[in-house]
Amino acid sequence: MARTTQSTRGVRFMSVSKTILLIVSTVSLFALSLTAGTGAELYNEFMDSDEFYDDPEWQDYVDELGQKLLSYSDDAGEEYYFFVLDNPGLNAFATPDGYIYVNRGLIMYMNSEAQLAAVIGHEIGHVVARHGAKRRRASLLGSGLAIAAQALTGRYEAGQATHAAFQTYLSGYGRDQELEADRIGAEIIAAAGYNPLSVIDAVHVLKDQEMFARQVKGQPPSYHGLFDTHPQNDKRLHEAVRVALPKYSDTIVEPVRDFWEMIDGLKYGVEQNIGTRDGHIIYDKSLRLVIEFPVDWKVRLKQTRVVGQAPGGPSEAEITIDRLVIDQEISPEKLVTDVLQRPDIKEVTSLEIDDSKSVYLAELEITDEDTTGALLAVHRHGYDYYVIRGDSGTKGSQKELRDAIRTVIKGIRNLSKDDLEHEQLVRIRVIVAQPGDTYAEFAKESPIRQHAEEMLRLINGHHPNAEPRAGDFVKIVK
Known part of the structure; x- marks a missing residue:
């Protein structure tokens, strides 16, 4: 009986030893996979599924703007790639290998090249600070521990639970990383000749949209969970931008493109059956x-x-x-x-x-x-x-x-x-506001089927109550 117990212990010891080797091998393999081109893989998937915005002018514009900003960053000289996705969602993201994707749905809310630069600069900031690599490394470690848990217990549920815990902990960037990306992005755009206060302007516009989505539409949080990472009257955000101000010169810098000319004709929303x-x-x-x-x-x-x-x-x-x-x-x-x-x-x-x-x-x-x-x-x-x-x-x-x-x-x-x-898609159109123009009047002629007046205010940065000012450019939807 004693020999049977000893034999069983030996088997268990050998099993644990093999599992330890499995953990080491698995984590090592995952560490090596960090060098794989996540952004490049996504690029191929997006190409196969036809998810890039089919407008060469916009693809060139975002790439030119991105390359300009990159030249003022700590990663100047590195290979980065910038693309616009044909996605109505309010989002942009970067991968550790320097691929930055911006949804046309986010671009719609921007009201200047400086605001668009703030978004792209923020994403460059995530790559420069290696946030994506750190997040992916921890996520892959969670996958390795999940496999190890399954091997040790023989139960798939244990592996699932470990992996789920890591995924929950690591979903989205934390506030510290978002603020670091804000700071780096503000410094980049300031050095490139854009007012770093545009970072705050862009955040406010996107937060207004997220507030509207939560209150009226019941939608989940969108761009990097702005409500959680950027509370109202965010002193840390203002401080991050203030640090960048010395790098900004009020000398007029030639824009990459005419922003209002570019945004006139941008596709709006999802493709409609009607x-x-x-x-x-x-x-x-x-x-x-x-x-x-x-x-x-x-x-x-x-x-x-x-x-x-x-x-x-x-x-x-x-x-x-x-x-x-x-x-x-x-x-x-x-x-x-x-x-x-x-x-x-x-x-x-x-x-x-x-x-x-x-x-x-x-x-x-x-x-x-x-x-x-x-x-x-x-x-x-x-x-x-x-x-x-x-x-x-x-x-x-x-x-x-x-x-x-x-x-x-x-x-x-x-x-x-x-x-x-001969299908005519719904698009953003830019007009010059006349005296007495209101968003309520624009909404009457808009194809937006729900909350048209509120949506027009949001895309123009005039939420919740502002009206167009005579002589200003205004985005409408036709």
């Missing part, structure tokens, strides 16, 4: 559907309803379209009486679309003195029913309204390849 083209055409890629209004009309989406207005606005004519999906075939008459249950039908007729087709048309009772005509049409396209309501105002007539409804029904068709080739 969009408009030429003002009077609306399309839905998920339904593979197009609706064309008369050429001089303006069309927009309001919730799930398509709304088109004549050149003179609602006082001339307005047409709304609702799409209904019904699991059985039903006549237009039954749809109106049984499903819609409209009590305001005055007279039912038909509307000729062409020589071989006509649709249900009803004249509605008018209860508004500003309305000169009210019509309701029902059109079936495929398996869907389209309920089309038209109203003419004091500047229009019921005959013109009838013709416009006919044009709209003719314009309900399947999406074609040609439509996709």
Whole structure:
């Protein structure tokens, strides 16, 4: 019995010895892997998945600005690479091997080349201070300990728990590292001729966005967890920037590019399934559907309803379209009486679309003195029913309204390849503010579907209550 115990102990000792060797080998292997090009690997992945922003001018701009800033850093002469990702998220990040990626979604919030330089300088600061390498080394050590725990206990759960603990501890940079990157970045941009106070300006703009995202949208923290690393009235941030001020000369420095010219046309948000083209055409890629209004009309989406207005606005004519999906075939008459249950039908007729087709048309009772005509049409396209309501105002007539409804029904068709080739993406546009301009007015014409006024203030650095000043450049979304 004693020999069995001794033998078991020997086996256990040998097992532990092998595990110790495994730990040493594993950690050594992970240490060697730190030299692998994480940024280069990401570059290849981004290339394969087509995640770079498809605009050579922006790629060149960010690279030129990054290389300029790099020349004023402690890593001057080292190989760095700067790229813009076609990602609407508010983020930028650097890898230990000098690859710096900036999302176009973050660029949208910048209001000067100096602010963009502050973001890029901050990321250079992380690489110069070797924050990414330290973070990755500790993370890989956690992976090594996880494998060791699994080998010692024979339980995969123990390895998972160890690794999860390290991941939780190391997720994101800590406040000290963020402030160090702020300090280094401020010194870099000051030496390059940009006001280091732009660091504070950029942080405030991004914090406003994060506050809005938390309060209104319920989104998670974004760029380096600014709320946690940069509290309100952050004295340490101001001190870090103050240290950089002596390196700044107020001599005018030639910018790398015209920032406002560059940002005019920047793609906004995520690619939408629903969009408009030429003002009077609306399309839905998920339904593979197009609706064309008369050429001089303006069309927009309001919730799930398509709304088109004549050149003179609602006082001339307005047409709304609702799409209904019904699991059985039903006549237009039954749809109106049984499903819609409209009590305001005055007279039912038909509307000729062409020589071989006509649709249900009803004249509605008018209860508004500003309305000169009210019509309701029902059109079936495929398996869907389209309920089309038209109203003419004091500047229009019921005959013109009838013709416009006919044009709209003719314009309900399947999406074609040609439509996709002429797709117009939602983009940032730069205008000069006029006296009396407000974000509320800009929001009315914006394709932003939720919180348009607040979003316009945020991207212009005017959150929560400021309005455009006459003569200033203002970013709108069209």
